[in-house]
Structures are given as structure tokens and as C-alpha cells.
Amino acid sequence: MKLRSDHWLAYGMILPVVAAVLAFVVGPTYDVTTLSFTRFIMGQDRGFGGLVNFEALASDPQFATVLTNTGIWILGGTVLCVLLGMTVAVYLARDSKLTTFLRAIILLPWILPDVVTAMAWKWMLHGQVGIIGQTVTDLGLTERTISFLGDPDLVMWMLVAVVVWRKMPLVALILCAAIRSVPQEHYEAARLDGANSWQQFRFVVLPHISFSLTAVTVISMIWITAEFTLPWVMTGGGPANSSQIMATYIYQQSFQFFNWGVGSAMSVVNLVVLVMIVSLYLYVVRRSWRSGAAK
Amino acid sequence: MNGRKFLSEALLALFGTVVALYVLFPIFWLILASFKSSGELAQLPVSFWPSEPTLVAYTDLFVSSSQSSQLLNWPQLIANSFIVAVSSTVLVLFFGGIAGYAFARLSFPGRDLILGGLLISRMFQGAALLLPTYRLMNAIGLQDSLLGLILLYSAFGLPFATWIIASGLREIPVELEESAMIDGANRLQSMVMIVLPLATPALITAAMWHFVGAWSEFAFASILIESNASKTVTIGLASFVDYFSLEFNRVGAAASIVAMPILVIFFFGQRYFTRGLLQGAVKG
Numbered sequence: 001m002k003l004r005s006d007h008w009l010a011y012g013m014i015l016p017v018v019a020a021v022l023a024f025v026v027g028p029t030y031d032v033t034t035l036s037f038t039r040f041i042m043g044q045d046r047g048f049g050g051l052v053n054f055e056a057l058a059s060d061p062q063f064a065t066v067l068t069n070t071g072i073w074i075l076g077g078t079v080l081c082v083l084l085g086m087t088v089a090v091y092l093a094r095d096s097k098l099t100t101f102l103r104a105i106i107l108l109p110w111i112l113p114d115v116v117t118a119m120a121w122k123w124m125l126h127g128q129v130g131i132i133g134q135t136v137t138d139l140g141l142t143e144r145t146i147s148f149l150g151d152p153d154l155v156m157w158m159l160v161a162v163v164v165w166r167k168m169p170l171v172a173l174i175l176c177a178a179i180r181s182v183p184q185e186h187y188e189a190a191r192l193d194g195a196n197s198w199q200q201f202r203f204v205v206l207p208h209i210s211f212s213l214t215a216v217t218v219i220s221m222i223w224i225t226a227e228f229t230l231p232w233v234m235t236g237g238g239p240a241n242s243s244q245i246m247a248t249y250i251y252q253q254s255f256q257f258f259n260w261g262v263g264s265a266m267s268v269v270n271l272v273v274l275v276m277i278v279s280l281y282l283y284v285v286r287r288s289w290r291s292g293a294a295k
Numbered sequence: 296m297n298g299r300k301f302l303s304e305a306l307l308a309l310f311g312t313v314v315a316l317y318v319l320f321p322i323f324w325l326i327l328a329s330f331k332s333s334g335e336l337a338q339l340p341v342s343f344w345p346s347e348p349t350l351v352a353y354t355d356l357f358v359s360s361s362q363s364s365q366l367l368n369w370p371q372l373i374a375n376s377f378i379v380a381v382s383s384t385v386l387v388l389f390f391g392g393i394a395g396y397a398f399a400r401l402s403f404p405g406r407d408l409i410l411g412g413l414l415i416s417r418m419f420q421g422a423a424l425l426l427p428t429y430r431l432m433n434a435i436g437l438q439d440s441l442l443g444l445i446l447l448y449s450a451f452g453l454p455f456a457t458w459i460i461a462s463g464l465r466e467i468p469v470e471l472e473e474s475a476m477i478d479g480a481n482r483l484q485s486m487v488m489i490v491l492p493l494a495t496p497a498l499i500t501a502a503m504w505h506f507v508g509a510w511s512e513f514a515f516a517s518i519l520i521e522s523n524a525s526k527t528v529t530i531g532l533a534s535f536v537d538y539f540s541l542e543f544n545r546v547g548a549a550a551s552i553v554a555m556p557i558l559v560i561f562f563f564g565q566r567y568f569t570r571g572l573l574q575g576a577v578k579g
Contacts, residue, residue: 025424027427029427098308
């Protein structure tokens with residue numbers, strides 16, 4: 001194809017954006033991949049090392065914990081986000097003063113800086129003077145205040161609960177918009193056929209919003225995989241590495257232990273997970289991209 | 296209203312109230328803590344309302360004479376965060392606006408593929424890039440500098456801003472521009488005189504989203520910035536760890552300050568915000 005001068009004008013106009021992404025996303029991705037195949041001795045680059053860093057990563061006793069925790073983090077977070085988001089969305093789709101108010105404020109957790117969210121919840125979950133522990137004790141459920149973030153069996157689920165608080169609102173709002181786009185006639189037809197509320201939801205609403213539901217599920221996975229600040233500021237991977245996930249482990253190895261070999265190997269594992277989820281996303285939304293991006 | 300209907304309405308209202316509390320309480324509780332004294336915070340049982348509301352936590356952060364040595368210089372942190380967020384927003388609007396125009400109005404080989412690729416690149420801006428970004432910034436001598444943060448945040452924010460602006464421009468009828476060009480305007484004139492005013496809502500949306508992201512960013516700032524003079528508010532907030540429960544009134548005050556510009560944007564710019572959301576959040 002022969003390029004017209006118009007084309008060169010267009011390429012010139014998009015050049016800064018493309019260059020920025022090449023320099024700060026594509027370049028670093030390449031760099032960290034190269035790094036993961038480099039042998040480091042005492043922090044010194046000692047040339048190509050094959051899979052040594054990946055072997056070191058796999059033989060780290062923490063590695064299994066990190067994988068399990070990341071599984072709980074991504075899958076637990078996504079499932080709860082979507083289930084809770086769906087429940088709230090069904091409610092928000094109704095017309096009332098309260099739902100109008102809620103639709104206006106529900107995004108607050110989503111837009112708040114994640115360091116602020118981390119501090120707010122760390123305070124509420126505090127082992128001695130936290131309001132949640134106090135309430136649980138007042139209700140007579142436990143004798144002593146639970147140390148929510150200090151208990152290795154609980155801490156991961158507490159982090160999941162907080163990331164759900166942060167990400168659920170947008171899931172709810174997107175699903176709410178989808179539910180509200182169901183034409184009224186469909187409900188009426190179902191009611192004439194004698195469908196109860198559950199059947200209306202199951203056979204009218206659900207098929208109509210299935211695309212939004214699938215897309216938002218995969219997107220929640222991407223959001224939660226990308227979230228680093230929340231777990232890092234709340235627990236730093238502790239206590240005793242019991243809430244270490246891929247993102248916090250990368251930080252710990254690279255910037256606290258200066259173990260660039262293992263840090264970069266884990267970064268590559270993290271990138272592979274992201275590529276898989278993003279591929280799933282592209283597969284799910286292939287129709288809307290093909291028709292939508294060009295319009 | 297019969298009994299059954301009344302019961303279901305009451306249950307729905309109860310559910311809505313629970314959701315509202317769930318969303319608002321953590322924010323409310325944080326703000327309340329900032330008005331308590333540190334003595335009150337250490338007392339059991341936990342008090343709900345501040346027994347003697349005080350602004351001491353805020354003055355601790357701002358009045359240097361009362362500062363203990365472990366506190367960072369908060370006026371400086373706030374200034375740094377504003378410099379970074381505002382400068383990168385300006386850069387993103389300028390370059391994103393130009394690129395957005397090209398994606399919306401010109402046709403060239405690979406257009407949709409490039410735009411899609413830009414958007415997908417956003418999904419990889421996470422923990423996996425921390426180490427190579429640290430190396431890159433050290434290699435070009437921009438570690439520990441606000442300029443480095445400005446460039447990095449602009450690069451991270453450009454794809455989404457470009458996309459928001461391109462979507463906004465596609466809604467403007469191309470005939471408006473064509474008629475201006477028939478009247479003798481060149482492309483640049485028609486861009487500035489016709490398109491720019493109509494594209495303002497999209498530009499505001501892009502600016503808000505970018506400002507919020509840049510103001511809130513913590514991970515990359517925390518690995519790149521070392522000197523106290525270049526720290527941002529998120530680093531300052533995260534650095535309260537040692538005496539966490541004893542000085543939580545200060546944490547609450549600092550967190551309220553960090554949240555403030557975001558809350559202002561959220562409440563006053565909601566129209567623009569939701570617009571960007573429905574258009575674009577689903578694109579990652």
C-alpha cells in the first residue's frame with residue numbers, strides 16, 4: 001500500500017503516545033525478561049544464566065505460599081466482587097430515592113487513593129483498638145479481640161475483603177446499567193407467562209446481561225491482579241510472609257533483599273499470568289472490539 | 296399497602312441502608328479519628344464520637360514548631376504531589392489530544408490495531424514493571440526526581456486519555472469541520488476554532504481521570520523517590536507505620552488530606568467522571 005502524506009501526518013500525531021508506551025511499558029517488559037535469564041552473583045551481572053533464577057524461585061520455600069495466596073487473592077477476590085456486585089446491582093437497578101443516592105456515592109471506595117483505603121481498613125481491623133474487633137467482642141462472638149491482620153490463617157481473607165470493598169462498586173454500577181437496559185416489554189411478557197421474580201431474573205435479566213457479566217468478571221480479575229498498594233501497605237506480606245502475593249513478593253525480593261534474579265523471575269511469571277488473563281479478555285470482547293474500536 | 300408488600304419494601308430499604316453504611320463507614324471512621332486525641336485513640340472500649348474534638352492532628356502535620364522529627368514536611372509533600380499531578384495532566388492532555396484527533400479523524404493503516412495495543416498496554420502497568428522501571432530511571436538519571444515521576448505517569452496515562460479524547464471527538468459531526476474548511480479554514484484552524492470547544496467535555500473527563508490516578512499513585516513513587524524533598528503525599532501517608540495506633544489521629548488527618556482533592560473532583564465533576572467510566576473503564 002502506498003502511504004499518502006496524510007498517513008505520515010497521522011503517524012506524526014500519534015508518535016509521542018506510541019513512543020511513551022514503547023519506552024515505559026514495552027521496553028521495561030523486554031528488560032525484565034532479559035534480566036530473568038541473567039545470572040547475578042553478589043548483585044553483579046554475570047551474563048546469561050539460563051533458568052537459574054527460575055530454579056531459585058521454585059526452590060524458595062515461600063514460592064508455594066505465594067502461589068496459593070495469589071490464587072486466593074485473584075479468584076477469591078473476583079468471585080466475591082462479582083457475586084456481591086451482582087446482588088447490589090439488582091438492588092440499584094430499582095427506582096427509589098435511596099437507590100438514586102447510592103448510585104451517586106457508591107463509587108467512593110473505587111476512586112479513593114488505595115493508600116487511604118489501606119490505612120482506613122488497617123485501622124478498623126486493628127488488633128487492640130479496632131472498631132471491627134470491638135464490635136465482634138461486644139456482640140459476644142469472641143472473648144478476646146481478634147487480631148485480624150496478625151493471624152496467618154485470616155490475613156489473606158481480610159485482604160480479599162478489602163479489595164472487594166474497593167472494586168465491587170464499579171462491578172455493581174456496570175451491571176446495574178446492563179440490567180436497566182432490559183426492555184420493559186420483556187418483563188411484561190415474562191409476567192404474563194406467570195414467571196416469579198427469580199424466574200424473571202434467571203430467564204429475562206441474566207441472558208440479557210450475560211456479555212456484561214462475563215466481561216466485567218474478566219476485568220475484575222485484571223484489576224485485582226494489578227493491585228499492589230493495598231496488600232503492601234496493609235500487611236507488607238506479613239505476618240511472617242503469610243500474606244505474600246506475587247506483587248508484594250516482587251517488591252520484597254527486588255527492593256528489600258536486592259535479589260534482582262528472583263525478583264525478575266517472579267515478574268516474568270506475573271507477566272505470563274497477565275498475558276493469559278488479557279487473552280481471555282480479548283477473546284470475551286472480540287465482537288465488541290471488532291465493531292466498536294473502529295467506529 | 297398490604298402487609299407482604301410493606302415487609303418487602305422494608306427489607307429492601309434495610310438492604311440499601313446496609314450497603315450505604317458499608318460504602319461510607321470506613322471513610323467516615325477515618326475522618327472521625329482525625330479529630331480525636333491520641334490519648335483517646337488508645338483507650339478501650341473504642342469511643343465513637345470524639346469526646347473532645349481537636350485539630351491537633353492537623354496542626355501537627357502543618358505547623359513545623361510542633362513537629363516531631365519523625366514527621367515529614369507535609370506542605371512540601373502536598374506541593375510535590377500537585378506539581379506531579381498537574382504537570383503530567385497538562386502533558387497528557389496535549390499529546391493525548393493530538394493523538395486522539397488522529398485516531399478519531401484520520402484514517403491510516405494499522406489505526407485500530409495501534410489504538411487497541413495502546414489500551415492493552417495499560418493492563419501491564421503493575422508490579423511486574425517495578426524493577427525494570429527502577430533500572431530505566433536510574434539509567435537515564437531521573438531516579439529520585441519529580442520530573443521522572445511526571446514522565447512516567449504521563450506515559451502510563453496517555454493511552455487511556457487518548458482513547459477518551461478520540462471517543463469524544465467521534466461524537467462531533469465531521470460536517471462541522473468540513474464546512475469550516477470549505478469556508479477557507481485550514482485543518483489547524485478548524486481544530487482550534489471548531490473542534491476544541493466541542494471537545495471540552497472529553498478533555499475535562501480525561502484530565503480528571505489522569506489527575507486522580509497521578510495524585511493517588513504509590514507503588515512507582517515509593518521505589519523511585521528516596522529524598523524527603525521529593526516525596527509525594529502517598530509516600531508520606533504510607534510511612535506512618537512505627538507508632539501506628541498511637542498516632543492514628545495523624546494518620547487520619549493525613550489520609551483525609553490525601554483524599555480531599557479526589558473527593559472534590561468526585562462530587563463536583565461527577566457528570567464527567569461517569570461519562571468516562573461508562574465509555575472506558577471496561578477497556579481495562
